[in-house]
Amino acid sequence: MARGRASGYESQRELILAQAAALFARQGYAGTSMNEVAKASGISKPALYHYVRDKQELAATIAQEHVARLEAVVHDVGRLKLDPEPRLRELILRFVAEYAHAQDAHRVLTEDVRYLDAEERARVLGAERRVVDAFADAVAAVRPGASAAALDKPLAMLLFGMINWMFTWIKPEGRLSYDDMAPVVCDLFFGGVGAVQLSQSGRRAHSTIVA
Amino acid sequence: MARGRASGYESQRELILAQAAALFARQGYAGTSMNEVAKASGISKPALYHYVRDKQELAATIAQEHVARLEAVVHDVGRLKLDPEPRLRELILRFVAEYAHAQDAHRVLTEDVRYLDAEERARVLGAERRVVDAFADAVAAVRPGASAAALDKPLAMLLFGMINWMFTWIKPEGRLSYDDMAPVVCDLFFGGVGAVQLSQSGRRAHSTIVA
DNA sequence: CCTACCGATCGGTAGG
């Protein structure tokens, strides 16, 4: 669609998307004005509208491209034909690496998708669901014979919780990086998933032990 | 809507705070107007400003009161003088229970604190830091003799990740509740924390995080 | 007539 454009058009648009992602991540979608996006991109607001249709297209594109990369990671790892544990470990390591160099887009994906209209939100959430399902399958594979298969997806979500939450407390200037934490997440999950399998085999047995 | 006399001031204010928390949680702080808060509270906008100084006070109060409850939980559990593992388990169960009946306030705490001015943000983040430190201490206590004490706080943050992320995927109408997941989180963490201790011993002794 | 913009301003709405 952009084939006829000048060669600089796509690179300018990519710069705009990067600047918008940074602003949305820091200030939120609703808390960021198109004037700020234009200023950060070094162009006027009318010029900005030469590259993007409207504000929502910015968030939609940022989220869509990011979740598409996550789907690509899932696909790539699937083609490696690894055993269950190496496969899940590979997924975790690659996702953390992906987040590490796309922190802004990831925050837009997790916080700003609610501002998209129904159709675009459905597209993004559909891709997210496929990623979650892939993780749930990988979790199921490392829990052979588990009687509580209903916990595969919740366990995958706990895994996502650990790695998605990392962007709130890992600071670029700190000495602990995303890559340092990825193996810790793996060890914690692989070490603990067996205990969940055992204690949850009789459903909800523990829910009111202490309270 | 029924409104009392002078004694009704506080209850009206509490209704406003609850409505604001629900709107902020759903739409974000910047994406919510004071007109919406007034309408949801069944009063006019000028009337709303009779109960609150400005928009920021709403978010500050919601976040401050919520984190104060979390600090109270930490304090209450501390007075029980439990052994390390029951203590951390009790903290997890009570935090999940607290989140379950304050989901809106919790989302404001985790997403909208960035919109507060420096002073109020510092107050909230200070309270959050004390809560995190208490969890890190509880984590340290279940890792006796661990040579990688620098991982106590990161492990506490992974724990927070699991339980803080729950609000994004546990739906009220869903099959799994917060209370169902709390023991799963406990089992996963207690089962896995030993594996982390082994594989991470000797790594990055002076790692620090900025929380 | 195209592109790549500009200074200025549109109709509405924000917090107050």
Added chain:
DNA sequence: CCTACCGATCGGTAGG
């Protein structure tokens, strides 16, 4: 406690 407004800024677009 309402109507009536303000200075400013919102997302988006006019003419040139």
